[in-house]
Amino acid sequence: MNDRHTPTPQRSLFDRLADMNETTLAALLLAPAFIFISIIVVYPVATLVWNSFNDVRLLTGAPSRWVGLENYLLLLADAQFWRATKNTMIIVLVTVPGSLVVGLGLALLANMPFKWRGPIRLSLLLPWATPLAFVGLIFAWFFHSEYGVFNDLLRRLGLAPQIWFNSPTLTMMAICIATIWKTSSFMALILLAGLQTIPKSLYEAADVDGASKWRQFTDITLPLLVPSMLVALIFRTLTAIQSFDIPYSMPGPGEETQTLAMYIHMNAVDYLDLGYSSALAVVMFGLSMATTFIYLRYVKADGK
Amino acid sequence: MSGVSLQKVTKVYDNGTKEGVKIIHGIDLEITQGEFVVFVGPSGCGKSTLLRMIAGLESISGGTISIEGRVVNDLAPRERDIAMVFQDYALYPHKNVFENLAFGLRLRKFSEDEIKKRVNDAAAILKIEHLLERKPRALSGGQRQRVAMGRAIVRQPKAFLFDEPLSNLDALLRSEMRTEIKKLHQRLGATTIYVTHDQVEAMTLAQRIVVLSGGNIMQVGTPDAIYNQPVSKFVAGFTGSPPMNFLQGSLGVCADTATVLLTDGVQLPLAASWLPRLAGAHGQEIEFGIRPEDIGIEAGAGFGAERAAMSGTVVVAEPLGAETLVTFACAGGEVIARMPPSVNYRPGEAATIYVDMQKCHLFDRANGVAL
Helix, strand or coil: CCHHHCCCCCCCHHHHHHHCCHHHHHHHHHHHHHHHHHHHHHHHHHHHHHHHCEECECCCCCCCEECCCHHHHHHHCCHHHHHHHHHHHHHHHHHHHHHHHHHHHHHHHHCCCCCCHHHHHHHHHHHHHCCHHHHHHHHHHHCCCCCCHHHHHHHHCCCCCCCHHHCHHHHHHHHHHHHHHHHHHHHHHHHHHHHHCCCHHHHHHHHHHCCCHHHHHHHHHHHHHHHHHHHHHHHHHHHHHCCCHHHHHCCCCCCCCCCHHHHHHHHHHHCCEHHHHHHHHHHHHHHHHHHHHHHHHHHHHHHC | CEEEEEEEEEEEECCCCCCCEEEEEEEEEEEECCCEEEEECCCCCCHHHHHHHHHCCCCCCEEEEEECCEECCCCCHHHCCEEEECCCCCCCCCCCHHHHHHHHHHHCCCCHHHHHHHHHHHHHHHCCHHHCCCCHHHCCHHHHHHHHHHHHHCCCCCEEEEECCCCCCCHHHHHHHHHHHHHHHHHHCCEEEEEECCHHHHHHHCCEEEEEECCEEEEEECHHHHHHCCCEHHHHHHCCCCCCEEEEEEEEECCCCEEEEEHHHCEEECCHHHHHHHCCCCCCEEEEEECHHHEECCCCCCCCCCEEEEEEEEEEEEECCCCEEEEEEECCEEEEEEECCCCCCCCCCEEEEEEECCCCEEEECCCCEEC
């Protein structure tokens, strides 16, 4: 057969990709992810930041107008913003350590070798799988002044029942209790995974070395659980900063127990003031980023 | 004086049934103070469980364990004054080497000066002084092994327990650490119980070997006794590398001669010293055992009661440098022979091999017991 008549075989897509230089190939392969993230993250965040420097009030019908830092100056002088921030910080400072402690207790319990460990672990998932708003509604009933189980408990203990949602302090307490109940199981799941990575032989070595159960906990379990705790704390703190559903479903008197996320929601959805609510959202975004940054510094320092 | 004493020690695991699963069947063993004893056996023979029972990490279901005369059955590990080296070393990953060694001393409320002195002494013995500041993850396998041993020796306990401590090391490091452990024992003279599945470790380290199988002691003896006078086919096959060769056959016993009859009509005359033991054993089905080093290719002093000839075919020759292992097909089976490196066999070649009949072993084929 004459070679000259043999048709050149069709070059496959893979052959052509292989011939490309590495930079072009890398760009090509990264492009889909880059485009996707641009659409769902970069574009909305950029729009948010842009809006925060503009007066965008949908109710007035006026076109949006560049106002520079005016929205930010406004919020610095806004008492309602500071109250919402304070409430949010209270939720962060109470429920993050609270759920860490409760979650650690649950994780230790679920990690113990006993017969009903399987069902216990499964039941750990339950609060985690329950929708936030649902938890808020359930706990609003628990704390109901007439029919609530908490007041019933107080009465049985011979204490005076409370009108929980009449007092900002009591409402915040109720919100924190509901939040800790809801979020501890998530903490417990992450910590349980962490506990299971600690080799059993370390406890045996400590046992032979002479460590009591308490010393084993403080000298082995806790230090080796730090990485898992940091991961859990990052997630937990971020969701606490963004607290919305539970405080929204368990409102106190007026707007006394409003959180930052609720205040943003009010400005954006009720007042249709996208400029001001964007500025508030940027502040919350900044808080979240700062928290993550601080924790990551810890994680890095721990890895050294 | 008694170091560690086991009397009728049993272990039963609960498996839901009334009687449970018995995995240690009434072990009796006396270990004298300062003795180095190795528990050896295949996986699942109960050797690690037995060690952990002595340590207090596993409860005992029956019997008595005493350490230096004190019954420790119901004492927690920390009250038994023992130290243990684990297979995975079990070093505390967040503590540096110094703190790993010091932890047990701190818990026992030693003074800071005493802790420093003991840790430094142990570090000097194990040549890890330069590693004291490092975390375990920055150490090599051999260094971790040393730290694990250091943690045991700082405490100066009544007994050292080793649970397969060398099995995570590569071959070269393993033989190096084996020597270190032996030196350490010679230096400290502490009662040591060492668990391994590696018969080389058992042979080289032990003053006495305890061969275990299925939760029972098969034989207790010096390495020499275990190697040269195994009480059963199991023990014989477990020691030596390569292990003892076994060929199936039967006995031909007359008034003044005894012969091993192998398949294919091979007959090997037994030494006269066997006769008293073989009375009435004519026709008994046996396993004929011979170690690789007791097979030769030269006729030597001649035939007769001491050396017997067999013809075979070379299957494979494996040169190891100092020696060559040659596998022969003969008498219906295969035997491995330890040969000088000068031999030059080709597969398929016919050869005559000589068996040292004074060194042979006979086992009852039915129950494996040595005759």
